[in-house]
Amino acid sequence: MSAVQQCLQQLQADFALSAAQLAAIIGAFLHDMEEGINGRPSSLAMLPSFLTKPAGSEKGVFLALDFGGTNVRVLLAELTGKGKYTILARHNVLLADPVKGYDYTSSSATAADLFGFLADQLALIASPDKIYLLGHTFSFPCRQTGINESFLLYWTKEIKTAGVEGQNIAELLRQALFSRSLFHIHPVVIANDTVSALLAAAYQDTYADIGSICGTGHNTCYLEPSGHIQPMYINIESGNFDKLPGNRYDTLLDKASSRPGAAMLEKRCAGRYIGELLRLVLVDMIQEKILFSGSCPPFLRNEHSLTGKDVAVLQHAADKPEQTAAWLASHSSQLISTAGDQQLLQTAAKLIAERSARLAAATYAAVLKRIDPSLDYRHTIAIDGSLYEKLPGYAAAIAAALQELLGNKSKQVKCILAKDGSGIGAAIAAATTHSCAKGTVPVTHAY
Numbered sequence: 001m002s003a004v005q006q007c008l009q010q011l012q013a014d015f016a017l018s019a020a021q022l023a024a025i026i027g028a029f030l031h032d033m034e035e036g037i038n039g040r041p042s043s044l045a046m047l048p049s050f051l052t053k054p055a056g057s058e059k060g061v062f063l064a065l066d067f068g069g070t071n072v073r074v075l076l077a078e079l080t081g082k083g084k085y086t087i088l089a090r091h092n093v094l095l096a097d098p099v100k101g102y103d104y105t106s107s108s109a110t111a112a113d114l115f116g117f118l119a120d121q122l123a124l125i126a127s128p129d130k131i132y133l134l135g136h137t138f139s140f141p142c143r144q145t146g147i148n149e150s151f152l153l154y155w156t157k158e159i160k161t162a163g164v165e166g167q168n169i170a171e172l173l174r175q176a177l178f179s180r181s182l183f184h185i186h187p188v189v190i191a192n193d194t195v196s197a198l199l200a201a202a203y204q205d206t207y208a209d210i211g212s213i214c215g216t217g218h219n220t221c222y223l224e225p226s227g228h229i230q231p232m233y234i235n236i237e238s239g240n241f242d243k244l245p246g247n248r249y250d251t252l253l254d255k256a257s258s259r260p261g262a263a264m265l266e267k268r269c270a271g272r273y274i275g276e277l278l279r280l281v282l283v284d285m286i287q288e289k290i291l292f293s294g295s296c297p298p299f300l301r302n303e304h305s306l307t308g309k310d311v312a313v314l315q316h317a318a319d320k321p322e323q324t325a326a327w328l329a330s331h332s333s334q335l336i337s338t339a340g341d342q343q344l345l346q347t348a349a350k351l352i353a354e355r356s357a358r359l360a361a362a363t364y365a366a367v368l369k370r371i372d373p374s375l376d377y378r379h380t381i382a383i384d385g386s387l388y389e390k391l392p393g394y395a396a397a398i399a400a401a402l403q404e405l406l407g408n409k410s411k412q413v414k415c416i417l418a419k420d421g422s423g424i425g426a427a428i429a430a431a432t433t434h435s436c437a438k439g440t441v442p443v444t445h446a447y
């Protein structure tokens with residue numbers, strides 16, 4: 001067997017997940033869900049959202065702020081009822097932009113810097129002569145004590161902004177709006193992005209009861225039927241699930257991360273990490289002198305120099321050697337690659353992407369098992385995020401894994417792209433929490 005073939009075999013052993021392994025993951029995930037929801041120590045925080053299914057008839061104009069890990073999106077949406085809405089205005093901006101010379105995600109940025117920046121983005125689309133109710137999607141683990149009180153437990157996705165952990169996010173935003181005299185913007189609700197994505201889907205589709213993000217980060221929420229008063233969306237914080245098989249690349253990535261030992265599922269699944277996993281695999285193959293004749297091109301020497309986008313490009317290039325060669329040329333003009341090199345790159349990208357999709361699917365299967373053990377009912381899983389939307393083959397791999405895990409009952413389950421769900425869902429959240437919300441009204445008072 002050639003060295004390349006041996007390496008391909010090893011990659012398969014490192015990243016492929018058998019049906020038996022997925023079944024074990026489902027069992028362990030279910031166990032951790034049960035522990036978490038009962039307040040016992042668990043890798044799954046199972047955080048209450050205080051939000052429930054929208055009626056679909058909510059109406060009015062609402063402002064939404066969607067703070068993910070890479071971008072900030074603000075939008076003004078008009079909900080017109082019957083599950084329909086129109087986006088009246090929108091504005092997207094990066095949280096860190098080396099060209100413009102700012103980075104609100106680094107430890108040198110403060111809470112006031114970050115939330116001031118968010119307030120400034122809202123001011124761009126909120127006209128000063130109207131009052132707006134604002135729904136805020138905040139895509140990090142928060143302990144909520146009410147619909148508009150949410151304390152950040154810890155940062156994820158390698159964000160390090162100082163002075164935010166432990167703080168009430170709603171209060172930080174209120175202060176920023178106040179200090180800019182933006183008295184016409186009234187934040188009324190804060191929600192995790194999984195919950196917003198689910199709300200956006202449930203506004204139109206009554207079967208939607210699971211929401212997930214497969215993007216920079218990874219997480220899932222669902223409608224827990226056994227709420228004390230009424231069913232409630234629970235943010236599982238599934239990215240922190242830790243009963244998973246791993247390989248030496250997972251260990252290396254974890255050790256070099258800002259929170260070693262935490263976010264183990266997210267580190268195998270999410271866009272923030274899969275590029276780095278690919279880089280670690282490639283560097284290992286170079287050290288073993290199997291790839292690029294053992295010479296490491298400069299673009300592979302720095303941590304996180306590859307991103308989820310590189311995984312997507314290489315995955316798309318499967319069976320198209322010229323695309324892999326073009327990708328290499330765009331990173332390093334001097335690099336000469338062989339057909340074997342190209343095959344190794346494509347296979348590594350494909351296996352990493354497939355493992356991510358299969359792990360996500362296993363957690364969806366676990367949630368389904370909790371809410372409907374014999375799958376007697378229909379379910380829609382609303383998924384937002386760049387991997388689900390843009391990574392070639394990702395959505396299909398999730399669907400295939402669900403079919404493998406659920407058998408012919410998988411026809412009860414539909415996965416949909418909840419595009420922009422985390423933004424529009426915030427507007428819907430604002431509508432559901434404000435019974436008399438009828439849209440924007442003229443300014444009559446400051447708060």
Ligand code: BGC
Binds near residue numbers: 157220
């Ligand atoms: C956060 C979650 C979030 C997910 C997707 C994770 O890093 O912990 O709260 O839902 O990213 O954005």
